[in-house]
Amino acid sequence: MNSIKGEIVTIQTNGSLSLVTIDSNGIFFSAIIIETPNTASYLKIGNQIKMIFKETEVIIDKNPKPTISIQNRVLGKILTITKGELLSKLTIDTMVGQLTAIITSDALYKLQLEVGNTVTTMIKTTEIMLSE
Amino acid sequence: MIHIALQKKLIAANGEMLLDIDISIEQGKVVTLYGDSGAGKTSILRMIAGLLQADKGSITIDKHIWLDTDQRICLKPQQRKIGFVFQEYALFPNMTVKENLLFALEKGQDKHIVEELIDIVELGNLQHRKPEYLSGGQKQRVALARAMVRKPKILMLDEPLSALDSKMRAKLQDYILRIHKQYNLTTLLISHEIGEVIKMSDTVYVIDHGRISKQGNPIDVFTTKHISGKFQFSGEIVQIIKEDVIYIVTILIGTNFVKIIAQESEIETMTIGDNVIVASKAFNPLLQKIN
Numbered sequence A: 001m002n003s004i005k006g007e008i009v010t011i012q013t014n015g016s017l018s019l020v021t022i023d024s025n026g027i028f029f030s031a032i033i034i035e036t037p038n039t040a041s042y043l044k045i046g047n048q049i050k051m052i053f054k055e056t057e058v059i060i061d062k063n064p065k066p067t068i069s070i071q072n073r074v075l076g077k078i079l080t081i082t083k084g085e086l087l088s089k090l091t092i093d094t095m096v097g098q099l100t101a102i103i104t105s106d107a108l109y110k111l112q113l114e115v116g117n118t119v120t121t122m123i124k125t126t127e128i129m130l131s132e
Numbered sequence B: 001m002i003h004i005a006l007q008k009k010l011i012a013a014n015g016e017m018l019l020d021i022d023i024s025i026e027q028g029k030v031v032t033l034y035g036d037s038g039a040g041k042t043s044i045l046r047m048i049a050g051l052l053q054a055d056k057g058s059i060t061i062d063k064h065i066w067l068d069t070d071q072r073i074c075l076k077p078q079q080r081k082i083g084f085v086f087q088e089y090a091l092f093p094n095m096t097v098k099e100n101l102l103f104a105l106e107k108g109q110d111k112h113i114v115e116e117l118i119d120i121v122e123l124g125n126l127q128h129r130k131p132e133y134l135s136g137g138q139k140q141r142v143a144l145a146r147a148m149v150r151k152p153k154i155l156m157l158d159e160p161l162s163a164l165d166s167k168m169r170a171k172l173q174d175y176i177l178r179i180h181k182q183y184n185l186t187t188l189l190i191s192h193e194i195g196e197v198i199k200m201s202d203t204v205y206v207i208d209h210g211r212i213s214k215q216g217n218p219i220d221v222f223t224t225k226h227i228s229g230k231f232q233f234s235g236e237i238v239q240i241i242k243e244d245v246i247y248i249v250t251i252l253i254g255t256n257f258v259k260i261i262a263q264e265s266e267i268e269t270m271t272i273g274d275n276v277i278v279a280s281k282a283f284n285p286l287l288q289k290i291n
Helices: A105-110 B041-049 B097-103 B112-120 B136-148 B166-182 B194-200 B218-222
Strands: A002-014 A017-024 A027-033 A048-053 A059-061 A072-083 A087-094 A097-104 A118-123 A129-131 B002-012 B015-025 B030-034 B056-061 B064-068 B082-085 B154-158 B186-190 B203-208 B211-216 B231-243 B246-253 B256-262 B275-280
Touching (some): A017 A048, A059 A097, A072 A097, B002 B041, B015 B041, B015 B203, B015 B211, B041 B056, B041 B186, B097 B112, B097 B136, B231 B256
Parallel strands (some): B030 B186, B082 B154
Antiparallel strands (some): A059 A118, A072 A118, A087 A097, B002 B015, B231 B246
16 A cells, blocks of 8 residues: 655644544645544544555546646656556656555556656545544 | 353363453344353353353343342343343244244234234244144244244244245344344344354354353354455365365365375375365356355
8 A cells, every 4th residue: 555644734624524634745635534523533623643544546647737626736757667568567656755656557658658757646635544 | 232251160061161251242243152052151142142141241231220230130031121032942832833933922022023023923824833834944933923922022043944944044034134124123033054154143152161262243243354365165075186286175174175286295294084265266267156
């Protein structure tokens, strides 16, 4: 799994859902979770937290400013590519640390991704889990 | 308010065990004792009922003292206002449903309660049958109604539903909750089923080797707060297969197998037989009604 460390900067709660903004090295991420400051002690502004998400949920684009609905995005450089029959694995060096993405090998060829390329690495708000 | 503090040396499977618990229960609540077999749960209920002697301790029910070993007070089982339901129904086989209930009446008690209880557990049509002509669930409803005849202060249920199939279980749980509310009871339940504990109880005490290891609201006690994923289970790794650039890990959760995609770096720390937590966000799983 991918894990990014950061600091909680805002918490917006509605019912039992919270939208949490996390600052990681100057880059802001948002995660939506079924917890509130009342149910999860770690939900405090200023707390250090880990954002966890699956490699298979990471989205890659060569465009530095993709016009799609995903707000969690960070630029990075492809460090390694492991090609497989159906799936391929990329490791990407970003401002928030090294991230791994598993995408279809088809997508790898279509985007013509190569080691050293700069890519936008994205993850949906609903795919990020928080952990102490 | 009910306060129960008990100490007793018990002989467990692997030698002596000191049971030492202290529980406070608010009137009108359902409290569950949860734990492995041999942890001391049944002994606790038996001591509350007066069927087993505590070495030391006290039981106070709304300021009435049932037990105080320091003051040498120890009420007899029949003086304690409890209702007890066991896994095995313990009905009189030669009596009908109604007679089983009537037999439980105290001398001079109004018989009206028997009709009322038969109504609540919906046994009106079966009240003149003998237990041998009843299903497991029906017998347990009789046992539940009978435990209520003397209007107990505490209703104690020692795994009353573990012999029943899941559908019958759910129905019985509803009967228990209905009776609990109707008579404003304080109910003490022993259960092995986490789902049942969550559905039934206000508070759960996890009993481990005679001691309370955790207590609180069942959802809080049984869910890991460590990670925010709401789709969370613990299981055992039974197979790891490399496929392409990923690994497929098969995990046994209860009696179900699930398959999870994992990465080499994760697999490096895991082997077959390891216990793991499987976590996902509540946003991903799909729900589909069966049948």
